[in-house]
Each structure stands twice: as structure tokens, then as C-alpha cells.
Amino acid sequence: MTQEAPKKEFWxxxxxxWHDENIDPRAGGIISAGVDVGSVSSQAVIMxxxxxxxxxxxxxGSDSPDSARxxxxxxxxxxxxxxxxINFIVGTGYGRVNVPMAHKAITEIACxxxxxxxxxxxxxxxxxxxxxxxxxxxxxxxxxxxTNFLMNDxxxxxxxxxxxxxxxxxxxxxxxxxxxxxxVDEEPDPVSSTCVVFAKTEAAGLLRQGWGKxxxxxxxxxxxxxxxFTLIERLGVTPEFAIxxxxxxxxxxxRRLEAELGxxxxxxxxxSQIAGALGAALFGKALYxxxxxxxxx
Amino acid sequence: xxxxxxxxxxxxxxxxxxKDGEVVARAxxxxxxxxxxxxxxxxxxxxxxxxxxxxQIDNIVATGAGRAYAPFAKGTITExxxxxxxxxxxxxxxxxxLDIGAEEGRAIITSGDGKVKDFAINEKCAAGSGTFxxxxxxxLEITIEDFGPLALTSDKAVPMNAQCAVFAESEVVxxxxxxxxxxxxxxxxxxxxxxxxxxxxxxxxxxxxxVLMGGMAFNSGFVRSLERTLEEMKIxxxxxxxxxxxxxxxxxxxxxxxxxxxxxxxx
Numbered sequence: 001m002t003q004e005a006p007k008k009e010f011w012x013x014x015x016x017x018w019h020d021e022n023i024d025p026r027a028g029g030i031i032s033a034g035v036d037v038g039s040v041s042s043q044a045v046i047m048x049x050x051x052x053x054x055x056x057x058x059x060x061g062s063d064s065p066d067s068a069r070x071x072x073x074x075x076x077x078x079x080x081x082x083x084x085x086i087n088f089i090v091g092t093g094y095g096r097v098n099v100p101m102a103h104k105a106i107t108e109i110a111c112x113x114x115x116x117x118x119x120x121x122x123x124x125x126x127x128x129x130x131x132x133x134x135x136x137x138x139x140x141x142x143x144x145x146x147t148n149f150l151m152n153d154x155x156x157x158x159x160x161x162x163x164x165x166x167x168x169x170x171x172x173x174x175x176x177x178x179x180x181x182x183x184v185d186e187e188p189d190p191v192s193s194t195c196v197v198f199a200k201t202e203a204a205g206l207l208r209q210g211w212g213k214x215x216x217x218x219x220x221x222x223x224x225x226x227x228x229f230t231l232i233e234r235l236g237v238t239p240e241f242a243i244x245x246x247x248x249x250x251x252x253x254x255r256r257l258e259a260e261l262g263x264x265x266x267x268x269x270x271x272s273q274i275a276g277a278l279g280a281a282l283f284g285k286a287l288y289x290x291x292x293x294x295x296x297x
Numbered sequence: 298x299x300x301x302x303x304x305x306x307x308x309x310x311x312x313x314x315x316k317d318g319e320v321v322a323r324a325x326x327x328x329x330x331x332x333x334x335x336x337x338x339x340x341x342x343x344x345x346x347x348x349x350x351x352x353q354i355d356n357i358v359a360t361g362a363g364r365a366y367a368p369f370a371k372g373t374i375t376e377x378x379x380x381x382x383x384x385x386x387x388x389x390x391x392x393x394x395l396d397i398g399a400e401e402g403r404a405i406i407t408s409g410d411g412k413v414k415d416f417a418i419n420e421k422c423a424a425g426s427g428t429f430x431x432x433x434x435x436x437l438e439i440t441i442e443d444f445g446p447l448a449l450t451s452d453k454a455v456p457m458n459a460q461c462a463v464f465a466e467s468e469v470v471x472x473x474x475x476x477x478x479x480x481x482x483x484x485x486x487x488x489x490x491x492x493x494x495x496x497x498x499x500x501x502x503x504x505x506x507x508v509l510m511g512g513m514a515f516n517s518g519f520v521r522s523l524e525r526t527l528e529e530m531k532i533x534x535x536x537x538x539x540x541x542x543x544x545x546x547x548x549x550x551x552x553x554x555x556x557x558x559x560x561x562x563x564x
Contacts, residue, residue: 155422
């Protein structure tokens with residue numbers, strides 16, 4: 001079951017909630033939850049015995065605790081349980097210390113690796129998390145434990161926010177920019193500016209010169225994929241490789257990055273944006289089991 | 298002797314005409330789509346202001362990002378070379394020259410005769426340039442002219458976490474939401490740019506006297522932030538700060554015409 005919020009601005013991506021009607025949360029399993037309050041989006045994931053049961057994904061508001069509460073409330077909507085039924089909640093993301101209902105906070109790096117391990121299977125070794133305001137390259141082992149990472153959170157180039165700026169400039173819905181960037185006769189050279197602000201000026205110039213919107217998108221997407229390529233190259237790419245975060249849904253960046261890496265990214269049926277909250281919920285389950293064990297002793 | 302310097306910058310084109318050691322005309326226009334055409338127009342304006350005919354000019358030197366496309370120019374000089382020469386003409390005791398324009402920032406150490414010893418440039422990131430103030434002014438809904446004076450009225454240092462101009466825009470909005478006053482935010486923005494410029498300048502070195510040119514010199518709040526960051530070292534703001542490189546190019550034209558010129562230092 002999905003619910004879609006109305007679309008108003010071009011940067012606005014689909015905010016929605018979902019739950020699996022085939023899972024009975026009242027059957028007696030451990031219910032754990034993860035809340036990922038990112039700089040741009042917030043997700044809440046509920047798991048029953050380590051299986052994905054329900055989630056909500058929405059824009060982060062100006063207040064982190066409110067964003068956490070709203071995401072949780074929406075994930076619970078129609079899920080026939082209340083927040084009190086959840087055994088353990090883990091907060092993660094940029095605003096993880098401001099998740100009021102969380103029993104523990106865990107870094108988003110650890111959570112993304114753990115979540116990717118669930119989404120893409122134990123063969124994933126390199127994860128590129130392309131979020132709203134940062135980009136992380138993470139290496140992990142077969143259990144989803146982080147072994148190394150690199151991140152850029154200082155600069156909008158190579159982040160979702162940079163793509164939003166372009167969606168707004170070109171007046172193309174953010175969910176369409178990936179496909180449209182391939183509707184060009186010839187792949188143009190990437191925009192030469194690294195900085196999003198300068199790239200925007202450069203793009204406006206290209207439009208004035210008569211470039212089509214798709215060409216400009218292609219030029220920006222390829223600049224962006226090259227930018228994240230340099231980050232992930234510095235860390236080293238051990239197969240297999242997966243992408244999480246909102247940009248994983250942008251084929252324009254993903255396919256260009258795959259071409260530059262000479263490697264395909266793993267696919268999953270699960271929304272790439274919930275990887276962090278999913279990992280947090282998995283940590284929640286493990287932590288609750290530990291707590292039960294301790295209580296027994 | 299009559300010479301002209303043209304500065305084809307990323308945002309505006311400037312022309313300065315020097316006659317017998319004195320500046321006789323300054324003109325400026327937004328670069329627009331066709332910078333070469335604009336450059337011709339600016340030159341015409343400057344010439345008519347000075348009452349000089351084109352054929353009377355002995356030498357023309359161009360500088361700025363678009364200098365290779367400058368019409369009429371008989372030679373070029375880098376922005377760094379032009380800025381150093383212009384600063385020397387205006388302020389002979391200047392050793393550190395800060396030139397902060399619309400899309401780039403430069404810190405130049407000069408040797409005391411208008412020549413460049415070393416320099417650092419940021420042209421990759423909007424966070425250390427005038428563009429940063431433009432986007433923040435938009436977020437604060439104030440004009441660029443009001444930005445500096447407003448920042449000066451603040452007596453509170455509010456930290457800004459974001460470095461990137463794109464991220465800073467959202468941070469400004471959330472600071473507004475948390476009821477931080479516009480003047481304190483304006484100061485925070487000036488402090489942020491100043492600290493980036495100073496850390497860039499420190500990569501070369503900062504020696505007195507320090508002079509400031511480029512469009513950012515019009516922002517009094519930014520000037521104050523620079524002084525605070527430098528522990529009250531005096532920042533000397535040059536008059537007509539945006540015309541200094543063009544003037545420097547005109548002086549280079551004089552130097553070259555009289556045979557004592559620095560010819561193409563680092564192009």
C-alpha cells in the first residue's frame with residue numbers, strides 16, 4: 001500500500017509510506033525500528049524479526065525531533081501497531097542525536113553498510129551513499145561491518161542538493177532528470193565548474209547558447225558522476241558495488257558512474273533511500289536481543 | 298603617453314585610460330552574453346569620457362578571464378600581474394594584495410615594486426567569492442548594498458557550519474527560522490568568507506600593508522570581518538576597488554611601451 005504526496009516543486013521527490021500486509025507484527029516477533037534523520041530526507045523503518053515490515057520516507061523539516069516523530073508516525077500509519085509495541089529504536093543520520101524516541105544513536109556510516117548488506121546481500125563490499133547533502137564511499141565486510149570510509153560533506157557538488165538545484169533551474173521534476181539526460185544525440189562534455197553555484201551559471205550560459213535542457217542535464221550528470229567517481233576511487237572499489245541514497249534512483253548519474261568504473265551496481269527491490277534507517281532497525285534488533293540475553297543471566 | 302587597460306572579468310568588463318601618469322577615464326559594463334562586443338562598448342565610453350580618439354592610444358593591455366578575446370589589445374597580462382601592478386600604483390607600500398571578485402578570490406604577495414612574489418587563487422568554489430554574498434543576500438531578502446552596513450551593526454558572532462554556498466543558503470534560512478536576527482546572520486556570512494580568504498592568504502603569507510580590491514571591497518562588513526580575523530591588522534580598501542586590475546593593465550601598457558615593463562610574467 002502506498003500513499004503519494006502532491007508534487008509542487010521540481011526538486012520535490014516522492015514522499016510516501018509503505019507496509020507489508022503479509023507480515024503480522026502481532027505474531028510475537030521482535031519489533032525493531034530505525035529512524036534516519038538526514039539533512040534533506042528522513043526515514044523511519046520498522047522490522048519484524050529482522051524482516052522489513054513498514055517504512056516512511058519524507059523531507060526533513062526545520063526541526064529534527066519533529067521530522068523523526070513525523071516519519072515514525074507515518075511509518076506506523078495503517079501498520080496496526082503503536083510506537084509502544086516497538087522493542088528497540090535506533091536513531092541515525094545527521095540529526096541522530098535529536099531522535100527523541102530512540103534508545104540509541106548509531107552513525108549513518110555504520111547503518112548504511114548494515115542496511116546495504118540486507119538490501120544487496122553479503123557480497124556487497126563497496127557502498128556509495130549519495131545523500132542530500134553529503135556523499136560517502138564505504139567499504140564493508142560480508143556481515144555489513146564498516147572497514148573503511150571516505151566522505152564529502154563540505155561541498156554540494158556530487159550530492160542530491162546539487163541535482164535539486166539543476167532540476168529547479170531546468171524546471172524538470174527531479175525524478176525525471178536521469179532518463180531525460182540520456183535523450184541526447186551525442187554525449188556532451190561535462191560542465192567544467194565543480195562548484196554547483198558556478199555550474200548553474202555555466203548551465204544558464206549553455207541554455208542561452210541554444211543547448212537543449214537534456215544536453216545540459218547530460219553535461220551536469222556526467223560532471224556529477226565524475227565527481228563521486230574520484231571520491232570512490234580514492235577509497236578503492238572492491239566488488240561488489242552498490243549505491244544507496246536518493247541519487248541511486250537517478251539513472252543519469254548511476255549509469256555514467258558505472259561506465260566510468262567499468263562495473264555494474266547491484267540492484268535491489270527495496271527503496272535505496274531507506275538503507276540508513278533499515279540498517280538502524282537491524283542494529284535495533286541485535287541490541288534488543290543482547291538486552292534480553294543480559295536480562296536472562 | 299596614453300594607454301588603456303581592459304579587464305574582461307566574469308561578471309563585468311572594465312576599462313581604465315591613463316594619460317601622462319594620471320587616470321583620465323574609467324568605464325564599466327556587465328559582461329553580458331557577448332563579452333567582446335561589451336568590451337568594445339566599454340572602450341568607446343571610456344574614450345569619449347576622456348575625450349580621446351582611438352588612434353591616440355599608444356598601447357592597450359588586457360587582463361581578466363576573457364583577456365584572450367579582448368578587442369584592440371596589443372598584449373595581455375594575468376589577473377594576478379595586473380592586480381599587483383595596479384595595487385603598486387595606488388598604494389606603493391602594499392605587500393599583500395587581496396583581490397576578491399564575483400567568482401574568484403586571490404591573495405598576492407608582492408615584492409614592493411609591483412611584481413608578484415607568490416599568490417594563491419580560489420576560482421573553484423563560490424564560498425570564497427562575491428557570489429556567496431549574492432546568494433546569501435537573496436536568502437536574507439536584503440540588497441547587496443545593504444549587506445555590509447547591516448553586518449556592521451551586529452555585535453554577536455554566530456557560527457556558520459556550512460562552507461558550501463548551496464548548503465549555507467539553507468543554513469541561513471534555518472537560522473532565520475530560529476529567530477537569529479538578519480544583522481547577526483549577515484555578520485556570520487561576512488566572517489565565514491573572511492576566514493576562508495585569510496586561510497587561503499596564509500598559504501602564501503600575509504605581510505603589511507594589506508590592500509583590498511575587487512567588488513567585495515564595497516562590503517564594509519566583510520572588510521571589518523577581515524580585520525577581526527587578522528587580529529586588527531589594517532585593511533586598506535583601495536578607491537574604485539573594482540577598477541584596480543584594469544588600471545594595473547594600463548600601467549603595464551605604459552611599462553611595456555617605455556621598455557621597462559614586466560612582460561608576461563606567468564601566463
